[in-house]
Amino acid sequence: MAIGSIPSDPVIPAAALLEHWQGHRRLTRRVIEAFPEEQLFSFSVGSMRPFGALAMEMITMAEPMVRGIVTGEWDQMITREARPKKEVLRLWDESTEKINTLWARIPPERFQQTATAFGQYPGLVYELLLYVIDNEVHHRGQGYVYLRALGIEPPPFYERQ
């Protein structure tokens, strides 16, 4: 059965995709909170980046991606350097609000149009958004291993409220 024969009707509502993402973001926020301050930007496994650096990557991708899609202006003004956990959480919460506001300005037809994110990543708008969400889930999965290696129980994966 070729994939080409699958109906191409859109099946996921724009509002649901946002809510799905924000559910993931609530969980990721809890993972950031679960890290001890002194390990957030220092601890890792297998020479990978510490979770604080991954969280800052997410922050520099998430709201800037949605802003770029809405405005055509692509920039990532926040640096990824280490900072106190409460500052990471503050930036996280700020992004959450901005994403909600910007998302309401994406016309439904825009999701299936092309864009070149940050001047270098071409794709359909929904693909670019899914990439940012998947990147968050991927790196958060790393964070779960770091927490376990630190002897800390991570928040439940299925809890998104």
Place this chain on the structure above:
Amino acid sequence: MAIGSIPSDPVIPAAALLEHWQGHRRLTRRVIEAFPEEQLFSFSVGSMRPFGALAMEMITMAEPMVRGIVTGEWDQMITREARPKKEVLRLWDESTEKINTLWARIPPERFQQTATAFGQYPGLVYELLLYVIDNEVHHRGQGYVYLRALGIEPPPFYERQ
């Protein structure tokens, strides 16, 4: 801006969601392949499950979820126990084909209807599918850490072909 004011127009085509998932599945297959046979069901970090067990979890969730959505019959006939890597890959490839065939039988309107997966997880069909995809990305992120901890370079995250 309340999320309730976001347009509810569906924006991701059914065929694209399948292709998105199969791209992830190609990457996950490469992660399974990257594990040395003798570590697949034994190595882990922080007392978590080894990657072979996570891959078997994915296999028992993926095709059975799509089959349940299409037929209303929910069962997970494959056990999650340890087996040779080539057998995991064979089951993986078998699931890939079955998912493509079954997906073509999901009527577009079905995605926004409710289902109770495996008799215990209620949700909209697209939510249940996203959950299975996210669970795969999450656990594969763990697998990346295991590979790095073993001194093995994981396949690039952005490569989905």
